[in-house]
Each structure stands twice: as structure tokens, then as C-alpha cells.
Amino acid sequence: MRKSYALELAILGLLQDSALHGYELRKRLSTLLGAFRAISFGALYPALRTLTEQGFITETSDPNAAGPALSGKRARITYALTEAGTAHLTAMLRESGPETWDDEGFGVRFAFFSATEAEVRRLILEGRRSRLSERRAALRESLAATRERLDSYTLELQRHGLDGVENEMRWVDNLIAAEDRSARPTG
Amino acid sequence: MRKSYALELAILGLLQDSALHGYELRKRLSTLLGAFRAISFGALYPALRTLTEQGFITETSDPNAAGPALSGKRARITYALTEAGTAHLTAMLRESGPETWDDEGFGVRFAFFSATEAEVRRLILEGRRSRLSERRAALRESLAATRERLDSYTLELQRHGLDGVENEMRWVDNLIAAEDRSARPTG
DNA sequence: ACTGTGATGTATCATTTTGATACATCAAGA
């Protein structure tokens, strides 16, 4: 399946803290990473259905759920992690493949770093760094190759893109250094 | 139609410089902005077909095109701007609505700033700035609200997101200042 | 008291995009 790794992980990770209904889940999903780019319901609800079918979460129609928003008329559907779901989440948090450091998945993966072992954290951060390094190299080459062929605005756009990647790399480097310090504080 | 504004503009803009075939178009599309996230052929070819149907570009099957890559066996399809396409592109470059400063469209729009009037450039940059400002406000509020509820990694992720937006705003501010200087150099 | 706007809440659907794949040619290196 090509179904979004990030979305699945994010749902399971958020539900680990507390059971939630779709609307609230979407709000938290949006802020989980950078607070923009809300996921659509057309992606969320099918994902929830799939996870339910897989037995990782349960749907509970809850007519008088917590919160004063609904006083009992309309049912909210609350989603909660099952034991199988917890196990699956734990398994996901032990992985460190490309899907954990690519653009799509890294942010969500990082958000759940507290529940990730230090060794795996390290692998993911190194993978992320390497991915960014590739990108930086491609951008530099592209900039060097087109420096005199392109107009100044296009050039400025590429230069800005390179800046962004370099900034991101510094951030990751600092995170790696911080992991090192906390791993061996006597160092 | 909800068809991608950015893709349409990027194709027309790239074809204004020179006629290109699909593969080359995709490569330039990828580097046009930040050099990553290549568009898929499944989006490119339908877009080219639509533009052809609208009369904005022409398809020319070119059995022995320039370049040593193909020596005559397999036909490459070269796409070129028509007069109607040039007119349409010119019209697009005069617009300054939300689609020109949203994430999706801003990068491509900026890449063609040389072919955009100073007044329109100004409007787009201001729009972009305002969009980023909204985002910054949302992120700050989110950070303030969750500062003590969230774990440190999630918090760090949000802080980093805010950094990125602030960095982007500084960049836009500098661009606006540069536009001001070039508009009235005696100031 | 009325009225509109916007948040909350679940849900579907046409259209678009992705990511994979298929096919074919050519260059370069093992």
C-alpha cells in the first residue's frame, strides 16, 4: 500500500495520549507539525476507517461526550487506540528507514521522539541530515550551473532555497549535538 | 476548474524562453523553485494536453530534434507557445490575487518577476508578507498555548517551524525594501 | 427578537496528483 505513512503514524501517535474524535484529530494533526496545511477530511476519514478495519483503533459513537459543545443531540465518534494499535505504534517507532527522514515523514516522526529510543533517534537524525546534504549539493550545483544563464529573480529564489536547506541542516546538526550531550553527559 | 494555477503558469513561463519537450520541461520545473519535489508525468502530460486543447501551446512531433540524445529513431514531442498562449501568460503575469502569494503559487510567480510590472510585484510581495504574518501569529499562539502541555520535541518542532516562517518574512521584507530602492533610487 | 457569521462536527465526491510501472533507446562501465 502507498497509503501515507505519516498520516497513519500521526493518528496512532495522537490517539496514544487520549481518545479523540475526527474534528479534534484534524486540528491537532495540523498543529502537530508546523501548524499550517491542514489535512482534508477526505483523507482523514478513510484513514480512520482503514485503521479501524485493521483493528488498530475503535470507533465509539458517543452521544454525550465530554465538552459543552454538544449537549446530547448529535453523536460524536470517538476514536481510541486498541492494544494491537499500541503494539503497531510501538513497532513503527522502532523503525528508522527512509520514510522516517524524508520530507513527508520526518516531521511527524520527530514529534514523537520522546517515545523513541535514543539509538533510533540518532539514526533518523543522521538520515535526515544526509537527505538534506544531498539536496544542498543539488542546489549548489544547480546554482553554479545557471548562475549566468538565469535572470536575477530566479537566481534569488534558488539562493533562498539553498539558504533554507542550510538553515535546516544547522538545526539538525544542533539536534544531533544535543543528543550526543544527553547520551554521554560526562563527555 | 481547480487545476493547478502554478503548473499552468510554470509551463507557459518556461516555454516562453524556448520550446521544450516533456522530459526537459519536468527537469526545469523541478529546479525552477527549490530543485526538489519533481512534478510527476501523470500531472505534467494531462496539463500539456489541456493547454494544447485551449490553444495556448502546440505539440510538434520532432523525429530528429536538436541534441545528440536521439539520433532519429524515436520521436520527441516539442511544445511551443502560441500567440494565444503568450497573451494568456501576459494576462496571468498582470494578476495579483491570493493564488499569486499562497504557498502553491508564490514561488513560480516570483521566478517570473522579471516579466512582471513593478506595481504587481509589489502587490504580490505584500500579499505574501501578509500571508506569512498570519502564519506567524497562528504559530506563536499555538506555541504559547501548548508551551507547558507538550513534550520538548514537539515543542522544538513548532519552534523550528516558527523560525522558518520568521526567516521567510525577513527575506520578503528585504525583497520589498529592494523593490523600493530600485523604484526610487534617489530616496 | 432577529439575523448572519463562524466554530464545531460528520461525511461524501468529482477532480487532481502521486507513485509505480511499462516500454524503448542509448551511453558507459564492469
Next chain:
DNA sequence: TCTTGATGTATCAAAATGATACATCACAGT
């Protein structure tokens, strides 16, 4: 020779978007 990788066009199932529909509630303005 054989395999890998770039060039090149093209399609397709699966997935995501953006719009929309429906319904309740709070709140502000008039």
C-alpha cells in the same frame, strides 16, 4: 556481454485535495 542509469513518452490504481452538504450552537450586531 551485461547491467546500470539517463533520456524519453505514457498510463493507471490509489490517494489527496478542495468543495460541498448537512446540522447544531454561540455570539455579535442591529
